[in-house]
Amino acid sequence: MILIDYKDTRPLYEQIADKLSQLILCGVLSEDEKMPSVRSLAVELSVNPNTIQKAYVKLEQDGIIYTIKGRGNFVSKKGDFIDEKKRLFEMKVKEMVDEGLLLGYTMEMLIMIIKKGGITHD
Amino acid sequence: MILIDYKDTRPLYEQIADKLSQLILCGVLSEDEKMPSVRSLAVELSVNPNTIQKAYVKLEQDGIIYTIKGRGNFVSKKGDFIDEKKRLFEMKVKEMVDEGLLLGYTMEMLIMIIKKGGITHD
């Protein structure tokens, strides 16, 4: 379900939160579905439960999941966080376009790259 | 010339290397121009010379500057590193497109965002 890349320099909990976020966005985990428990996921990924806990806290702060004490963590409604995600995404796109122009790409070339890139899946 | 963001969690030397890299790419520092000395830049940014040194080592490893002992650091010819930069950039674009599609954008919408984004300057 999730693969940890130990060569990645980012904190583990951030990697895990990102992966979970992706799984939720692409619909593998759907609205109001229960997330795996902190302990079970910790066992599955062979990491410390604290690390999973930290990832869940981050997801909750981002509005992607919500917590019910004694019951577990659940996937939020997409509407609750997707706008924020989109705002951040558009900011990133703008930075990237600037970087591309600095590298000497034209707008047309950037659009070409976009069109090629959209098919990749891993 | 360079502003350090102490809220940024990345290492100082990485921030500094990134900023310098940008200045070189956008032509503020041109080919074979002398970079500020390790010590002068350390004073200017109020950081330890070793931190600047580390940033310069990174830039050298990336082929962006070259070093002459006892004389200083100099900006490399753009041809020497721009291809590698472009390769990395196109990889990043592909990841971003995937993320955008997950967020529910269509190709056409992504291209619209690109077109808007290209004008920003900071």
Next chain:
Amino acid sequence: MILIDYKDTRPLYEQIADKLSQLILCGVLSEDEKMPSVRSLAVELSVNPNTIQKAYVKLEQDGIIYTIKGRGNFVSKKGDFIDEKKRLFEMKVKEMVDEGLLLGYTMEMLIMIIKKGGITHD
């Protein structure tokens, strides 16, 4: 395990990285085995921990080891770096052959030297 040659003009960390690289190549340290910790090796060799750290950073950049924060450094899979090593090696051999020819050796003599040389161990 490792002897430092203080007559060698190269930086300490480079000597150490080289020696470790050899130990890994010849199988004394095997794939995914844990490297000695930065601090323990620093004590063993009576050098500053930062020097070991620098050696480990170099080995990581060369793809010879990988790092897991908070856990330690581990030997990479040989396939990950052996091809690059071989490319560099063949370049060095070519330079050496040129040098030998300049010194007046014939091809046959070089091959004789090779055959004698292959048995040495230190």
Next chain:
Amino acid sequence: MILIDYKDTRPLYEQIADKLSQLILCGVLSEDEKMPSVRSLAVELSVNPNTIQKAYVKLEQDGIIYTIKGRGNFVSKKGDFIDEKKRLFEMKVKEMVDEGLLLGYTMEMLIMIIKKGGITHD
């Protein structure tokens, strides 16, 4: 005649001494021929005369040239230094063979590489 590689980390004088040594070995400069004067070579290579001086001192220590005060530097008889050169060369070859075997080459493969390598010229 000589190209300086500023990306080479070795001291300038060592690079220059090496290049001159090569020129002598391959016969471009022949026995008892006068070497270029320190000053003229310094001008030609755009380096400090001290650097050339240091290179000449090294060549003299290695027995490759000899100095006559007030007259200049001259190429030694090959017999005077070639044996030492050969001894050092054979030591380097032995190290290289060991390294090659560690990398998984067989003797036969090393000999093949030798044969391919002998044709290169720069």
Next chain:
DNA sequence: GTGGTCTAGACCACT
């Protein structure tokens, strides 16, 4: 406890 980063201060080689 482990690695990652930063600071401070020192000495060396090169120009």
Next chain:
DNA sequence: GTGGTCTAGACCACG
């Protein structure tokens, strides 16, 4: 004066 290296000691993030 410039970069390259090393030492010493500190703090932080992660497990």
